[in-house]
Amino acid sequence: MSPRTRLSLLLLALTLLLAACVPTPDAPAPDGPALEETDVLYLTLDAHDIRWSEQAFTVTAGQPVTLRITNAGVLDHDFVLEALGLEAKLSPDQSIELNFTFEEPGEYEFLCTVAGHIDAGMVGVFTVLPADE
Ligand SMILES: [Cu+2]
DSSP states (O other), X not given: XXXXXXXXXXXXXXXXXXXXXXXXXXXXXXXXXXGGGGGSXXXXXXXXXXXXXXXXXXXXXXXEEEEEEXXXXXXXXXXXXXGGTEEEEEOTTOEEEEEEEOOSOEEEEEEOXXXXXXXXXXXXXXXXXXXXX
């Protein structure tokens, strides 16, 4: 093996070694704020014609909630949680995500205000438990 070939092989080996050290793009992110996302409570709610898929949720005061609402019906619906000032209209097939936190324990009603839909049963309740329990 000539000295020149030997040098080439050495450079090749070094290149491969360096390539192995470069982090891949999908490597896990270092510890950070992302960890706190595990504290979020993910809930789903579907609007059908004419009822909610769920009529009762239980959450804890101070716990961040992400509620994904999908209009699975053919009528327009809306979601109103008056206690938190939340209002969202949903066309058929539309999905939305609402992020909110109940600060105080209690019972909080949610409903669909489209005419006749409350009477049909599009009303439900969040029961919020004290954080200490
Ligand atoms: Cu409705």
